[in-house]
Amino acid sequence: MALPNHNRKVVLARRPDGMPVKDDFRLINDPVPEPGPGELLVRAHYLSADPFQRMRLDASSRYGKTLDIGDVIKGRLVGEVVRSNNADYQVGDFVEGMLGWQTYAISDGSTARAEYAPGITKVDPKIAPISAYLGILGFPGVTAYFALLEVCDPQAGETVVVTGAGGAVGSLAGQLAKIRGCRVVGIAGSDEKLSHIVDELGFDAGINYRTTPDLLAALRRDCPERIDVHFDNVGGDIAHTIVHHLARNARVVLVGNISQNNLAEKPSRPDVTGLLMTARAMTKGFIVYDWEDRADEARNAIAGWLAEGKIRYRETISEGIDSAPAAFISMLQGGNIGKQLIRLDDL
Amino acid sequence: MALPNHNRKVVLARRPDGMPVKDDFRLINDPVPEPGPGELLVRAHYLSADPFQRMRLDASSRYGKTLDIGDVIKGRLVGEVVRSNNADYQVGDFVEGMLGWQTYAISDGSTARAEYAPGITKVDPKIAPISAYLGILGFPGVTAYFALLEVCDPQAGETVVVTGAGGAVGSLAGQLAKIRGCRVVGIAGSDEKLSHIVDELGFDAGINYRTTPDLLAALRRDCPERIDVHFDNVGGDIAHTIVHHLARNARVVLVGNISQNNLAEKPSRPDVTGLLMTARAMTKGFIVYDWEDRADEARNAIAGWLAEGKIRYRETISEGIDSAPAAFISMLQGGNIGKQLIRLDDL
Numbered sequence: 001m002a003l004p005n006h007n008r009k010v011v012l013a014r015r016p017d018g019m020p021v022k023d024d025f026r027l028i029n030d031p032v033p034e035p036g037p038g039e040l041l042v043r044a045h046y047l048s049a050d051p052f053q054r055m056r057l058d059a060s061s062r063y064g065k066t067l068d069i070g071d072v073i074k075g076r077l078v079g080e081v082v083r084s085n086n087a088d089y090q091v092g093d094f095v096e097g098m099l100g101w102q103t104y105a106i107s108d109g110s111t112a113r114a115e116y117a118p119g120i121t122k123v124d125p126k127i128a129p130i131s132a133y134l135g136i137l138g139f140p141g142v143t144a145y146f147a148l149l150e151v152c153d154p155q156a157g158e159t160v161v162v163t164g165a166g167g168a169v170g171s172l173a174g175q176l177a178k179i180r181g182c183r184v185v186g187i188a189g190s191d192e193k194l195s196h197i198v199d200e201l202g203f204d205a206g207i208n209y210r211t212t213p214d215l216l217a218a219l220r221r222d223c224p225e226r227i228d229v230h231f232d233n234v235g236g237d238i239a240h241t242i243v244h245h246l247a248r249n250a251r252v253v254l255v256g257n258i259s260q261n262n263l264a265e266k267p268s269r270p271d272v273t274g275l276l277m278t279a280r281a282m283t284k285g286f287i288v289y290d291w292e293d294r295a296d297e298a299r300n301a302i303a304g305w306l307a308e309g310k311i312r313y314r315e316t317i318s319e320g321i322d323s324a325p326a327a328f329i330s331m332l333q334g335g336n337i338g339k340q341l342i343r344l345d346d347l
Numbered sequence: 348m349a350l351p352n353h354n355r356k357v358v359l360a361r362r363p364d365g366m367p368v369k370d371d372f373r374l375i376n377d378p379v380p381e382p383g384p385g386e387l388l389v390r391a392h393y394l395s396a397d398p399f400q401r402m403r404l405d406a407s408s409r410y411g412k413t414l415d416i417g418d419v420i421k422g423r424l425v426g427e428v429v430r431s432n433n434a435d436y437q438v439g440d441f442v443e444g445m446l447g448w449q450t451y452a453i454s455d456g457s458t459a460r461a462e463y464a465p466g467i468t469k470v471d472p473k474i475a476p477i478s479a480y481l482g483i484l485g486f487p488g489v490t491a492y493f494a495l496l497e498v499c500d501p502q503a504g505e506t507v508v509v510t511g512a513g514g515a516v517g518s519l520a521g522q523l524a525k526i527r528g529c530r531v532v533g534i535a536g537s538d539e540k541l542s543h544i545v546d547e548l549g550f551d552a553g554i555n556y557r558t559t560p561d562l563l564a565a566l567r568r569d570c571p572e573r574i575d576v577h578f579d580n581v582g583g584d585i586a587h588t589i590v591h592h593l594a595r596n597a598r599v600v601l602v603g604n605i606s607q608n609n610l611a612e613k614p615s616r617p618d619v620t621g622l623l624m625t626a627r628a629m630t631k632g633f634i635v636y637d638w639e640d641r642a643d644e645a646r647n648a649i650a651g652w653l654a655e656g657k658i659r660y661r662e663t664i665s666e667g668i669d670s671a672p673a674a675f676i677s678m679l680q681g682g683n684i685g686k687q688l689i690r691l692d693d694l
Contacts, residue, residue, distance in 0.1 A: 267617070280634055
């Protein structure tokens with residue numbers, strides 16, 4: 001296969017002030033790089049839009065090194081090896097990794113996937129479409145699996161509330177809780193998402209936080225025995241309200257904080273320490289990279305449930321790398337159902 | 348021994364508005380009760396002043412049933428059996444229990460010590476002075492033992508911060524952390540307390556939060572490798588500041604919330620969920636009654652360390668039941684070093 005004329009990249013044009021806008025990004029063309037000794041060249045098929053990327057756009061980030069202006073946006077992709085000087089990878093292999101938002105990317109073949117490392121993993125298109133390796137079989141899947149099953153360890157009959165329930169991580173977390181025999185209530189921002197999680201994915205109930213005037217009353221209605229597990233994808237006011245309805249020995253896993261990530265100043269809320277104490281609640285911060293050593297365990301289990309039809313997934317796909325900034329902004333605003341992807345069929 | 352003329356009691360005169368004042372309490376004399384079949388009569392030697400009692404004065408409490416106006420104040424005491432119609436207890440035995448702030452109390456001999464149950468426990472004055480069974484060998488000791496060693500599980504070389512470090516629970520928690528080989532920093536409200544915990548108890552450093560203008564800077568100075576364990580006795584602004592200096596995989600145990608318990612309205616503070624998430628911090632609410640089944644394990648271990656001279660304790664003692672309200676208010680305001688007690692030698 002002949003190399004194309006250029007490598008198209010999404011780069012940081014300026015740092016976002018709060019919620020990103022399209023002009024914070026720029027599309028540029030660079031020459032397609034030649035892989036050096038031991039390296040390989042990957043042609044991207046799908047780019048992944050993930051909440052963690054927002055933090056990387058700020059001048060400083062608790063999540064590791066940030067970008068300079070002009071740098072390619074840090075992001076995951078799944079693609080095909082088109083040149084290889086590395087005996088471990090053949091042309092035609094499919095790989096997933098943090099290779100940046102670009103149509104062609106060089107990898108040194110490293111498989112190290114420590115926090116934000118650019119290590120790649122071979123993926124098997126016979127198990128699932130390659131896009132699944134950015135979602136249900138990728139980091140979102142690994143996140144849902146360990147944050148729910150290991151950190152919260154929900155028991156049959158317990159009540160699990162999932163926020164961000166319409167997204168890639170939340171929609172899987174709720175299904176895993178159903179497999180465990182729990183009552184599962186999802187909170188999401190549109191009736192379309194609620195219909196998806198309740199009618200298609202089997203959640204027991206759904207709450208549209210945008211149209212529910214009294215969230216605590218809705219939780220009392222849908223969680224009559226209070227909340228044993230809160231799978232917290234969003235933080236903020238919703239998480240604060242949920243604290244008021246936790247059951248004794250509740251577990252809260254802090255997986256995402258998307259409601260707060262675009263705020264320049266953190267809002268203040270009344271002290272709830274007393275509620276957490278008397279509930280004997282456990283709260284735990286979760287970063288998926290800590291579980292990388294066991295990621296295959298999650299992928300294998302999820303692939304098994306997929307094959308059995310016990311779990312399903314949706315994707316929201318935008319077309320072409322030029323659509324990536326808009327897809328990213330839409331995802332941050334809750335526009336996606338399931339995994340937000342950018343498909344790069346036309347390069 | 349002849350029974351005295353009256354049983355003197357501290358009763359609730361009116362519900363406190365914020366910090367209690369003396370007029371919220373009243374001293375009354377009732378007849379000394381006669382133990383019925385299976386019951387015993389206990390003469391109190393020491394009353395215990397504990398932070399949890401504050402919550403019980405409000406009209407509603409998350410901590411169980413509250414008092415009516417005129418009810419005897421719920422509180423623990425240690426005393427001597429002076430009449431017994433129960434074969435399990437002999438006159439002259441010493442017992443500890445939640446028998447209320449009064450000079451004479453009836454018990455049915457139940458040993459059930461579930462949350463706020465009035466069950467009693469025999470105590471051995473040969474192991475330690477009976478007052479210790481309200482402090483280091485009582486619920487404060489059991490609290491420090493399990494909240495620190497089981498919930499937080501500090502490892503040698505880790506940094507442990509204890510708030511309320513000059514009190515009964517905090518001063519023991521810090522010494523237990525020293526036994527584990529940790530660096531221990533105590534936060535307290537007077538230089539006298541700091542001198543006690545550093546010079547007498549062996550804490551590595553102490554911070555007077557009342558006179559330290561920048562607590563976070565002080566924490567950075569005294570905890571150069573950040574904070575692995577926060578033993579949280581006080582909550583509020585201090586706990587909020589500590590979140591900003593947690594180490595990765597930090598553990599925070601919510602043992603007390605004394606800074607907030609006297610506030611009619613809970614103050615608001617900026618969202619720190621993102622910090623807890625990236626630190627992978629674990630926060631756990633702790634209520635000592637959940638550990639009652641294992642209390643003897645804690646008491647035996649603490650008694651052993653006491654005998655070896657590895658831990659020490661202090662008491663702040665006021666004289667006479669009429670001093671109980673003032674002693675309680677002083678304790679809520681941090682006036683005590685070590686365990687706050689009321690001694691009832693003159694009945």
